[in-house]
Amino acid sequence: MSAKDFADRFTAKGCAILSAAGSFLKNEQFGSWAGTGALTCGAALAIYSLNKILSIRALNHGTRAIFDWSKEIVLVTGGSGGIGGETCNLMDYQQLQGVAAKIRREVGEPTVIVANAGICRGKPILKAEQKDIQVTFGVNTLGLLWTAKTFLPALASHNHGHFLVVASQTGYMATAGATDYCSSKAAAISIYEGLHSEMKHVHKASAVRISCISPSHVQTAMFDGIQSVPGMASLTPQYLAKTIEGILKSGRAQNLVVPASVGLSTLVRTLPDWIRVFLQDSAAGAFNNLKPRDDVAKSSEVNDEK
Numbered sequence: 561m562s563a564k565d566f567a568d569r570f571t572a573k574g575c576a577i578l579s580a581a582g583s584f585l586k587n588e589q590f591g592s593w594a595g596t597g598a599l600t601c602g603a604a605l606a607i608y609s610l611n612k613i614l615s616i617r618a619l620n621h622g623t624r625a626i627f628d629w630s631k632e633i634v635l636v637t638g639g640s641g642g643i644g645g646e647t648c649n650l651m652d653y654q655q656l657q658g659v660a661a662k663i664r665r666e667v668g669e670p671t672v673i674v675a676n677a678g679i680c681r682g683k684p685i686l687k688a689e690q691k692d693i694q695v696t697f698g699v700n701t702l703g704l705l706w707t708a709k710t711f712l713p714a715l716a717s718h719n720h721g722h723f724l725v726v727a728s729q730t731g732y733m734a735t736a737g738a739t740d741y742c743s744s745k746a747a748a749i750s751i752y753e754g755l756h757s758e759m760k761h762v763h764k765a766s767a768v769r770i771s772c773i774s775p776s777h778v779q780t781a782m783f784d785g786i787q788s789v790p791g792m793a794s795l796t797p798q799y800l801a802k803t804i805e806g807i808l809k810s811g812r813a814q815n816l817v818v819p820a821s822v823g824l825s826t827l828v829r830t831l832p833d834w835i836r837v838f839l840q841d842s843a844a845g846a847f848n849n850l851k852p853r854d855d856v857a858k859s860s861e862v863n864d865e866k
């Protein structure tokens with residue numbers, strides 16, 4: 561082979577290889593994968609941002625609200641341990657009216673309400689006594705409604721304020737051993753959704769913020785003895801308090817499931833049944849060794865029948 565032949569042959573081969581690699585990188589497999597990947601990421605980001613903007617707009621009815629924190633009066637139910645706290649059995653509507661009147665006289669009309677009080681007895685329905693179930697719904701569902709009926713009228717009439725419901729991730733999917741608790745929290749989520757809509761359509765008070773937070777497990781006395789199960793995230797009370805503070809200070813209504821990693825649980829009812837059952841099976845042992853606080857003693861009106 562002459563030097564010229566050699567050069568021609570290998571240069572031609574090299575050119576062919578380079579051109580093949582070039583077209584692979586540019587237009588063909590790799591190029592189209594990279595292009596598709598970038599497009600997918602861009603589209604996902606655009607959908608995420610659009611979704612966020614639309615949700616914030618819808619949850620706040622497209623209105624602005626200004627909170628003057630030197631004037632707002634914040635009331636947290638189920639937070640009576642601290643300074644200035646009033647004790648009240650939220651299941652007792654009359655008692656609540658008395659305590660509300662005292663708060664109005666001594667402090668003023670609350671403008672920011674965190675409906676936080678809750679109870680969990682942690683017993684399977686067939687093992688729970690009637691009073692366990694009555695107290696669970698009495699505090700988590702009726703107590704929430706009584707709180708709304710007592711304090712929301714002032715917010716609606718001034719078209720100002722924030723009402724935040726502390727629901728639970730369990731409101732989106734019932735777990736064995738806490739069916740009454742989970743269903744009382746599902747009701748709380750529904751009450752939140754209804755109040756949010758009524759504020760706009762019935763009371764024409766679009767600037768009143770109605771929010772909901774549905775936490776996964778929080779390390780408090782309520783779920784003392786809970787067993788960790790796959791997918792269960794555990795939050796500190798400080799983290800939850802900071803998140804609630806963030807919602808209130810933002811002046812915007814929000815509907816959050818925290819942490820974000822458990823947000824998919826909101827989709828459970830729209831997913832095929834086998835996925836729900838699989839998730840319920842995985843979580844089934846969580847409440848086996850729960851040591852619930854003996855809060856039933858608080859209510860004198862609940863009878864003891866099984």
Ligand SMILES: NC(=O)c1ccc[n+]([C@@H]2O[C@H](COP(=O)([O-])OP(=O)(O)OC[C@H]3O[C@@H](n4cnc5c(N)ncnc54)[C@H](OP(=O)(O)O)[C@@H]3O)[C@@H](O)[C@H]2O)c1
Pocket residue numbers: 637638639640641648649650651675676677678679699703726727728729774775776777778779780781782783853855858859
């Ligand atoms: N811990 C969690 O993993 C978790 C997860 C998701 C959602 N949540 C929700 O977060 C909220 C706060 O729970 P927590 O974890 O802080 O539980 P907690 O430590 O047991 O506190 C519950 C609060 O509710 C109050 N309460 C109970 N029965 C009441 C009644 N009849 N009338 C008025 N107040 C009553 C209690 O008041 P006393 O102290 O005076 O009895 C207590 O301050 C609840 O709504 C709960 O369902 C908790």
